[in-house]
Amino acid sequence: MIRKVRHPSRQRMITAVETGVVGFRSHLKECVSCRVLFELLSKFRIDGAEELQQSSPRLLKLIESIPIDSLKECHTPVVKGYLVSDSWDRVAFAQVRGVATDLTRRLLLKAGPIKLELAAERHLDKWEFAARVYDRGRASVKFMIKIGGHKVTVGPSGFFYWSSKRPPAKVRLLGESHTIEFEGLSW
């Protein structure tokens, strides 16, 4: 026999959000749709909200005409990049007890259309690095890499190579018009 499910109404959910008394917890466990609805109603308190005021086309035109492209020339802005992927985050298929974990690490970092591929290799007394910069998917040689006070220029192969005793917590890409910072790298 098919059991007819009774979903809690929106008003009941809103009351539950406001009072903190949720009388339909068991239903939420079973019903994904109501769980999502309840989550959204809890986060976005839009019930009874007035309509938002739209800007006039004249104002929008004015704001959109603020010369953003002049940022390229005015100063050297610092753009924060972020980590896209990290080989150390991937789960190894199997590991032998007592054997050191992966000695190499591959990072992909990104800021807008610029990507930095960074490979690091751990040795007994130092770390060795190889990196490549891409601009809109194509290898780019327009940047310099800065780690601490040390600048690395691109080699003829298009790669950057350097080594250091410790791995960097921050990598900077120095370009003609802007600097990109990748901060908070942990090793």
Next chain:
Amino acid sequence: MIRTNRQLFDEVKLGHNWAWKLLVARYEKLVMSVAMRCGLSIADAEDCAQLSWMALYKNLDSIRNPDRLGGWLARTTRRNAMRMVKRLVVRGEYIEGDGAADSKLLLSDHEAERLEQQVHFEYAINQLDDRCKKIIRELFYSPKGDSYREISNRLGISENSVGPIRNRCLEKLRRILKECGFL
């Protein structure tokens, strides 16, 4: 492709106009609504909004957390609006705004936050296809009853389809909100 505020912000800092336009599209209603609810008339609110966007342009390098850009814009606009209201009152030129229901010149943090949430939510709804937009609006905004029969009558779809469509649309909406960094 949906981008987070942080991603758009990086593009803007690189001087890309298209990213600026997307940020403006995301938050123009928030800025105008905050200005209006601080008691400004439409014309004054537009001047105030212009000041806020210029402030953003000038402070691009000092904003540390672009994920909270909505909050930054709301606070900046509120500050600008209150300065404008004071100036207008001193000059005797203050005309109570169309948006100020009870001529209170303060918009609380809580109200500003709710406006920001509303803007994020509406932005996400607008990324949905037409059918999902309709069903989500019914779910969240319709003052009428929200039984499947009533919804199916209003949207002209069979009652049996309401449940599965509602599930799919809610999931899509949730995904968009996550991708934008709003959830």
